[in-house]
Amino acid sequence: MKIDILTIFPKMFDGFLSESIIKRALEKNLVEINVHDIRKYSTDKHKRVDDYGFGGGQGMVLMPQPIFDAVDDIKTMDSKVILMTPQGKPYKQSKAYDLSKEKHLILICGHYEGFDERIRTLADMEISIGDYVLTGGELASMVITDSVVRLIDGVITTDSHIKDSFNDNLLDYPVYTKPVNFRGMEVPEVLLSGHHKNIDEFRKNESLKRTKERRPDLLEKR
Numbered sequence: 001m002k003i004d005i006l007t008i009f010p011k012m013f014d015g016f017l018s019e020s021i022i023k024r025a026l027e028k029n030l031v032e033i034n035v036h037d038i039r040k041y042s043t044d045k046h047k048r049v050d051d052y053g054f055g056g057g058q059g060m061v062l063m064p065q066p067i068f069d070a071v072d073d074i075k076t077m078d079s080k081v082i083l084m085t086p087q088g089k090p091y092k093q094s095k096a097y098d099l100s101k102e103k104h105l106i107l108i109c110g111h112y113e114g115f116d117e118r119i120r121t122l123a124d125m126e127i128s129i130g131d132y133v134l135t136g137g138e139l140a141s142m143v144i145t146d147s148v149v150r151l152i153d154g155v156i157t158t159d160s161h162i163k164d165s166f167n168d169n170l171l172d173y174p175v176y177t178k179p180v181n182f183r184g185m186e187v188p189e190v191l192l193s194g195h196h197k198n199i200d201e202f203r204k205n206e207s208l209k210r211t212k213e214r215r216p217d218l219l220e221k222r
């Protein structure tokens with residue numbers, strides 16, 4: 001899998017790409033991630049990437065030229081081009097699974113004041129990561145990248161994602177580690193019993209209880 005990210009703030013990705021699971025996946029060559037500075041593609045003599053919007057009112061708008069040229073340069077037959085925007089389709093775990101099967105993703109980070117409407121014609125899909133407004137698509141593209149990369153074969157053990165919250169529209173059950181008694185709070189007896197059937201049943205019930213309390217909307221989808 002290859003992921004190309006187009007942004008006007010490439011430095012925002014430095015920490016993200018150099019820690020934890022993403023770092024390890026890169027080191028093991030399970031994914032290739034390239035961050036491209038949109039500004040490098042600007043043909044303007046001052047390397048401008050945005051300008052005032054026609055009609056007035058909104059501030060600076062990302063211009064089509066640098067982004068079209070970047071996509072022309074990077075896109076192949078195998079690419080899915082995704083535009084990050086709060087106007088996109090709400091992102092879900094099921095979409096993360098779909099995207100993890102693609103060969104090549106190109107993520108275009110929008111800009112809070114907007115992007116020229118013609119940029120939309122480049123995109124195979126538009127994604128929003130939730131009903132709130134970010135200053136740009138950078139954090140959203142990291143969310144997409146993180147959620148997709150962890151699903152690529154070999155990145156984490158399958159066991160740790162088949163049990164993920166949301167996989168069957170259930171939230172995770174509670175987990176505990178040592179000590180058995182911490183400040184008077186005890187680990188549930190059943191988890192210490194070694195009785196696997198009872199443990200499975202306890203976890204299933206806790207998942208259901210927690211989902212019913214916190215996310216009744218998920219249970220309706222089951």
Ligand code: 6GU
Nearest residue numbers: 084085128129134136140
């Ligand atoms: Cl993808 N971009 C921005 N700017 N804000 C968002 C978003 C994306 N998803 C939710 N809010």
